[in-house]
Amino acid sequence: KAGVTQTPRYLIKTRGQQVTLSCSPISGHRSVSWYQQTPGQGLQFLFEYFSETQRNKGNFPGRFSGRQFSNSRSEMNVSTLELGDSALYLCASSLGPAGINNEQFFGPGTRLTVL
Amino acid sequence: DQQVKQNSPSLSVQEGRISILNCDYTNSMFDYFLWYKKYPAEGPTFLISISSIKDKNEDGRFTVFLNKSAKHLSLHIVPSQPGDSAVYFCAASAQGDKLIFGTGTRLQVFP
Numbered sequence: 001k002a003g004v005t006q007t008p009r010y011l012i013k014t015r016g017q018q019v020t021l022s023c024s025p026i027s028g029h030r031s032v033s034w035y036q037q038t039p040g041q042g043l044q045f046l047f048e049y050f051s052e053t054q055r056n057k058g059n060f061p062g063r064f065s066g067r068q069f070s071n072s073r074s075e076m077n078v079s080t081l082e083l084g085d086s087a088l089y090l091c092a093s094s095l096g097p098a099g100i101n102n103e104q105f106f107g108p109g110t111r112l113t114v115l
Numbered sequence: 116d117q118q119v120k121q122n123s124p125s126l127s128v129q130e131g132r133i134s135i136l137n138c139d140y141t142n143s144m145f146d147y148f149l150w151y152k153k154y155p156a157e158g159p160t161f162l163i164s165i166s167s168i169k170d171k172n173e174d175g176r177f178t179v180f181l182n183k184s185a186k187h188l189s190l191h192i193v194p195s196q197p198g199d200s201a202v203y204f205c206a207a208s209a210q211g212d213k214l215i216f217g218t219g220t221r222l223q224v225f226p
């Protein structure tokens with residue numbers, strides 16, 4: 001069974017640009033969560049989508065948005081990029097809503113560098 | 116406000132000895148705790164979890180202990196192996212809500 005895939009793996013953008021990251025969950029998984037990992041901050045929760053609906057949202061500005069398609073694939077968009085958005089963006093999928101008894105499986109991440 | 120804290124950014128342990136990774140939390144509503152392991156260039160992988168109704172859960176060389184009164188959990192790895200060298204994250208959730216992760220502890224197991 002294929003794991004969680006994320007594209008692209010690496011991305012370089014400049015300030016003010018926007019970016020779209022993609023995540024394909026494990027087949028059959030209906031929940032996709034997005035996290036931002038930066039040095040010293042650990043993994044910060046961005047949002048979770050379940051059955052095309054945003055189920056939960058972290059404390060990030062409105063520049064960060066996402067969506068989920070009917071095939072459970074998810075995209076994350078960041079507009080008006082700032083230097084501080086440079087991070088590893090991880091997505092994780094689970095069969096049901098993330099939480100107890102619904103283990104999350106992570107993808108390898110997209111390394112975004114903002115210059 | 117960091118609700119889940121891993122105060123040791125790094126830990127170095129000799130092969131064969133015990134590794135103890137610690138995690139503290141502030142939210143008394145957390146009822147589910149997990150440990151993840153992360154190798155460079157890979158996403159985190161689930162290691163072990165514990166529900167708040169338990170104080171210990173064991174899986175092979177890995178044991179997680181939960182002390183609810185101290186709001187503290189720890190991961191014990193016995194015996195430690197070089198392949199255990201990675202960054203370890205603890206995470207917690209409250210009643211199925213989003214996972215809150217700690218900042219991670221880098222474990223190095225040397226021969």
